[in-house]
Amino acid sequence: MSSSEISSKPDGKADDALNSQEAVNKIAKTLEKSHYSFLDLRTAQGQILFLLISIALSVLIQSLPNGTFTSVFNQEIPTHGHVTETVRHECNKTPTTASAPIKRPTYWIFGKSENEAHLKHVKNVLQRLGYEKVTNETTDWDLLWAHDYPFRVLYPKLHHLKVHQKVNHFPGCGFITNKVDLATTDLEFIPKAFRLPEDREKFIAYAEKYPEKMFVQKHNQHRHINIKPVKEINYNDNDTFVQEYVDNPLLVDGHKFDIGVYVIITSVDPLRVYIYKGDILFRYCPQKYHPFDPKNVDKYIVGDDYLPVWDIPSLAPFYNGFGFGMKHSFDAYIRSKNRDPNGIWIQVEEAIRQTLLNKEKHIINALKNYRHKRNFFEMMRFDLIVDDNLRVYLMEANMSPNLSSAHFQQNTLLYEQVIYNLMNLVGIGSSIHRESLRTQTTDAEQMMSADKNIAVHAEHCTSDMCVESCELPECELCRPCLSAQDISDLHMAYREHVNRGETKRIFPVPIISGKSADLSELNANNQKMSRWFAGKCAMESIWCS
Template sequence: MKGKKSWSVGKRNQKTSATKQEKPTVLLHFTKKPHYEVTLKHVRRVMERFGYGVTYNTDADWDVLWAHDSPFSTVEALTEIKPHQRVNKIPENGHLTIKAEFVKSGAINIPPAFRFPEDKDKFLKYVEENPTTKFVEKNNYHREIYLKAVKDIDFDSEQKFVQKFIDKPLLIDGKKFEFGVYVVITSIHPLRAYRIKEDMIIRYTKIPYYPFNESNVSQYVIKEDSLQYWESPTMQKFLNHSYSIQESFDATLKSVGANPDHVWELVDKSIVSVLLAQEGNIFYSAKYYQNIRNFFELYRFDYIMDEDYKLYALEANMSPNLSSAKNPRNAIIYEQVLNNLFKLVGLEAYVNLPNENSNITQRMVAHKRNIMVFPDVCLHCNDCSDFECKLCATCLNEDLALDLQMAYREYLSKSRASRVFPPRMVTFFLF
C-alpha cells in the first residue's frame, strides 16, 4: 500500500526450509539506524547464541521481529504474518506505556494524577481537600519532572500532567531510590503475564534527600546519570557475597525495616491491576490481527516506596533499556533477562526449524494429553454444556486447547519467571 509501512512476512516454503536447513532469522529493527549495534547489542548476542541468523533488512524473510520502536505504523502492517512468526511488541501498547494513560488507568498503587484541561475542576477540588499536598509536573512522554506550586501549573497544556508528590520516600543510604522489575506479556487473549525474578534495576539519586530543597531536582528525581545499585554501600555488602540483585535488595529492605515478601506481593498485585485496567483496550486493538498469539512484549515497571513502606507505581516502560554501553556491569542483567524471556515465549525452540511442521514440533513439548485434568469427572461426562465437562477431551475446543498447551509450555520453560496472571489455582483440602 503506497505511503504505508509494510513488513515482509517471509517467502520460505516448507520444502525449502527442510532442504536447506536454514537458520531461523531474527529481524532487528530500530528507526535510529546508527544506534543499532549499541541499543540492540545484547539482543543480537543472545539471539545468535540461540542459533538465529540476524538481519537488519526489513525486506528480508524473518521468523522473529524484534523492534525497538512500535512496528504497527498502520493497522495493515502486521495483519498477515504467518502463524510461526513472533513479534516482540503488542498492538496499541501505549495504553500501558504512555505516562498520561498509565496514571489515569484506575489501577492500584498509582499516586493521584490530573490531566488538563479536562481535570482542572477535579484537581482544584483535590487541592482544597488536601492543602498540604505537593505536586510534580510530568511530561506525557519524557522524563521531565519538576515540583510545581499550584499557582504555577499550566492548566492549558495537553502535553503534561500533574501528580501527587510522595514527599516522604523510603531512603537507602540517605538517598531516594526507585526500582524496576521486568514484566512479560506472553498472551493478549487470554491474558498471561509474568514477572522475571532476581534480575532488576535499582537506581538512586546522587544527592541525599535531606535537608530537602525543592529547587534541587537532583534530590528527588532519578536521572539517567543516577547512581546504580552497586554504588549503594548497603547493597554492596550483599553483592560482595555474590547474592543476586533481588536477594541483595531484599536484604537491604530488611535493613531499613521493610518486609520484602510483602513488598513483592504488592508489586505483583500492582502489575496485575495495571494490566487488567487496560486489558480491554489492548484486546480491542489486537483483534484486527489474524494471529494474536504471535505477539509478546517485555516491559519494565518502575516503583518507589514511602517511609511507611507503601508502594507506588510510577510507569511501565516500553522497550526498557537493554544497552550496557553506559553501565557495563548491567550486561549480565540484560542478557539473563533476554535469556529468560526467549525461553519463556518459546524462541529457544525455534532452532528446530520453525517452518517444518510446527504442530509436530510443538506436540513434542506439549501434547493434548499433558493438559488433561479431572479424570474422575471426565469419565462420566455426557453433556458438554455442563460446566465441569468443559475441560474434558470430548468437550474441549481446539482454540482453548491451543492456549492451554501454550501456557503449559511456558510453565515448563519459565526459569526465573513467576506468573502473576492468571493467578495460581489453590486447592483447599478439608479435614
Template sequence: MQRIHMKNQHSEIFEPQSLVESNKPIYWINARHLHTGYLDHVMAVFDRIGYSKGGPDSEWDVLWSHDYPFTELQDKISKMRSHQKVNHIPGSGFITNKVTLVLSDIEYIPKAFQMPQQKFSFKQYVKEHPEKLWVQKSNNHRGIHVRNVEELDFSADNTFVQEFIQNPYLVDGKKFDIGIYTVVASVDPLRVYFYSGDCLIRYCGKEYVMDKFDDVNTYVVTDDYTPTWKMPSLQKYYIDMKFSHKESLYAHMRSEDLDPTKVDRQIEDAIRKVFLSKLPQLRQSLEKYQHKNIFFELTRFDFVLDEDLNLYLMEVNMSPNLSTGHFAANKLLYQQVIYNTLSVVDVARNIPVSLKLSTEDQELMRVSLRDIQTDPEACSSEECKGCHEVKCQLCNRCLNNEVRNALSDSFLEHLNRRQMKRVYPESLTRDESMRYQDALDDGLPTNDKLLRKWYRSKCIQEESWCY
C-alpha cells in the first residue's frame, strides 16, 4: 500500500489507495505524528469493518480527528453533509477542560477553587476545614504535588486548587484510578453510553504512604503505572481466571466483603450529572450546524475511590490514549472500545457500503416507522385522533421529522450497542416505566422529554429495552 504524507502546520494526512471500490466507505484520520503509531488501533478497526483510508479531499464518510477539529477544520465541518460523521462534539471542551469541569457544582467532584479569582473564598474555606490537603493543577495537568496551604501559589493564572482525597481505597497498598470509556451519540436529544465490557485501571508505581507526599509515584498515576497483571492480589483473577480489569478489581473487593455495585451506581450517576450540567452549553455550541446528528464523542472519565468506596471524578479526557506503546496487553481493550464506539454510533454497519450511497429502501430495511411505534393501544384509541394528550405524542402521526429521526437513531443504537450501556436516558425497570409511562419530565427540552417517554414505552413492550 502506498502512503502519501501531506504535512502542514497542524497535521499529517494519509491518502487512500489509488484503486478502491467506489462504494466502499472512507475514513479520514486527522492527527499529528501518525507515523509514531498511536492511532494504529483506530485505523485497524476501521480497516476491519470495511472502510478505506482517505484524506481531506476524498469523499470521506467519517472523520476521526485526534485534536479538537472545530478551529483548524471549521470550514470543512461547516459544510458536512448529513451522511458524514465526525468524532468530536462542538462544545465538548465544557466537559473536558479541567478548570471548567472542576468548578462545576457536581457532588462527585472534589472541592476546587480557581486561582487567582477565588483565592479569598478558598482561604475562608480553609479556615473551616484546616485538616484538608490540596493539589494545584493547570489545564495541562502536569507537575501535580500535594501541598499545604502555605505552599500554594495564589497568583498563578489559569490554575485551580483542588482537595486531595487523603483516604483512598488501596489494592496491595497502591492507589489507583478507574477509566470509564464514555460515548455521546447525540446532544439533541441527549444520548450517552459507556463501555461496560471493561475499563482501564491504572495502579500507582509505588505504595501509598499516608502523610508522606515527597514521591509523586505514590499518589499520582503516571505513564509507567502498574498494570492489573502485576498486582499480586489480582493476578489469580486476571491471569488464571481470565477476568477483565474491572471484574478482577471487583472480585478483590468482594473478597474484602465490599460491594462493588455501589461503585457501578455512582459511575453511572456521575456521568449523567456531568452531561446534564453542561447540556445548555453543548446545545448552544451545536446551534450553528445544520446537521446536529453527525457528531459523536469518545471520552474517558477518570475516577478514584476512597476507603468507603465513595467515588470522585478527577478529569474527563478528550481523545483518550488508545496506544499500546507502554503496555501491549491493552490492545484488546482499546480495540474493543473503538469497535463498540463505532458500532453504537452506526459507523460500523452490517451493510458495508458508503453512507452516502444508502438508499431509502436500505434505510427502511434497517429501521422503519413500524419499528419505532410504541403503545399501539393508545394510538388507535378515540383519544388519540388528535395529538393533544400526553399519551398520544409518540404516535407516528404526531411526530415531526426531527423526532422521528431521533427515535430511528435510538432504535439502531439499541440494536448495535454491543457492550455499550445506556446511561442517559437512564435505565428503568419495567415496573418503573409503567409508573411513569405518561409523564413528561419537567425542566427538559421537548425532544428529550419525548425520547425518555419513548424508552419507557419500549421497555413496557419488551423488557430488553429497559437497560
C-alpha cells in the first residue's frame, strides 16, 4: 500500500493501520525467540504476549472498512441445493403472535320458532363437519336449513341463489307432504280417501257400498284423528279428508306400530331418490290394540309419547342385549314367527318410488321460478303401516321430520347418523378442506369425478352409427352427445354413488338379476339417467343398486 493511498483514508485510519502493522511485527519477532510455552498464562511473559495480541487484533478490526463483517456472515451456506433470499428472510422474521382465522363454510337456520333446541342434532353434525353458523342478514352463505317451508316468506332471498348455495327443501315439496293431497292421490299403496267437502257424495256412495269398513277423519295439521261412524262425519270441515281405516294391523306383542323411513331427494328432472338404510324408526302405540275401542286413540294412533322398541318385550333382547337396530330387531322377530320380512321392504321402496314419480311434475313446475334447480335437496320421513298379511300402506310424508331426542335420548344416534349420511350424500359433508361449497379448482373437481368416471357404452359410442349421429337411444350418453347440463347431472350422480354411505338408491330403480326397469312411462331426463346407471352397472356390478 503506497503512502498516498494510506494518507487518503479519512478519520486517521491510515495512522491506525501503520501502528497495527508495527505491533504485529513486534509480536512475530517475540514469537521467534520464545520457546513452546510462550503463551503459558501462568508466566509473566505469557500474560504480556496475550495482552499485546488482544490490543493488536482490536486495532486491526477497527481499521477494516464498514460492513466487512456483515458481508462475511451473510454469505449463503453451501448446500446440496440452494438457500434462497426468501428463505433466509423468512427465517429472520419475528414470529407473529396470532395467525389469520381459517375461513369455514357457513349455514343459517330458518323457522317460525326462535327456540332451536329441536335442531340440536342438525347443528351438532354441521359443527363437526366444520360449518359455522351465521345470521340470515348475510348473503354469503353456503347452506340454509329451513325447518318450515321457506319459499313463501323467503322468496326474494331464494329467487336468485348463487350456484353453490344449498337449501334443504325443494319448491313444491308440499305436493308430497300435504296430507290431504297425498291421501287423495290414487295410488296402489294409499288407503282410499275423500277430500271434504267436495268429495262428499263420492264418499257417501263408497260407504254405502262397503258398510263393514271404518273411516278416519283427518285434518291437514294432523290433529283430532279418530275413527268416526259415517253419520258423525263433519262434511263442512274444510282442509280435512276421510280415509278408509286399515282394521287388521300387524301387531308386535299386541301393539300396533308405524314405520318411519327417511327419504332423500337429491335431484329432480332427472329424479334421484335414496333411503337411509342404516336403520328405520319404529314407533309403537302405548296401549295394546285388543280389546279394540275406537274412542281410545292410544290403541291405534302413534303420538309423541309412543312406546319405543326397547320397551317391547319380544324386541328388547335384540335391541338391548345384542345391539341390533330397530329394523333388524323387527326383522328377527318376524322371522321367529316363520314369516319373511323382505317382502315388506320391497313394498316400502315401491310405495315411495310411486309417490315421488307421481308428484315430480309439480316440483318441476315450481322450479321454473328459480334460477338454478340444483340448489335444492330434500329429506322427509315417509310413515307407513303393515297389516296382518304383511301388506304395506303409506299414511303420510313429513317435510321436516322430528329430529329431536328430547322425548327419547336413545334416538340421538339414529338422528345424527341420518343427518350425517344426508350431508355426505348431497355434498355438504366432505373430507376435502374447503372454505365454501363453491366450485373447487379444476384439479380438485377432477379428483372427485372426471369425465372418464361418467363414460359408459364404449362399444356403442365408438360405432359408426354413434359417431355420425346422436339420434339413437344407444348414442345419447356418448360424450359428444351430452349437453353441459347432462354432464353436470352425471357428475353429481357419480359423486352421490361414491358418497352414499348408509343410503340406498331406490330411483333410478336398482337393477336386479340383470333386469332393467320399464322406462316407457318416464320423462326423457329420467330415462337418460336410468340408462346411465344401467351402463355403469354393465361395467361394474357395484353400480347395479
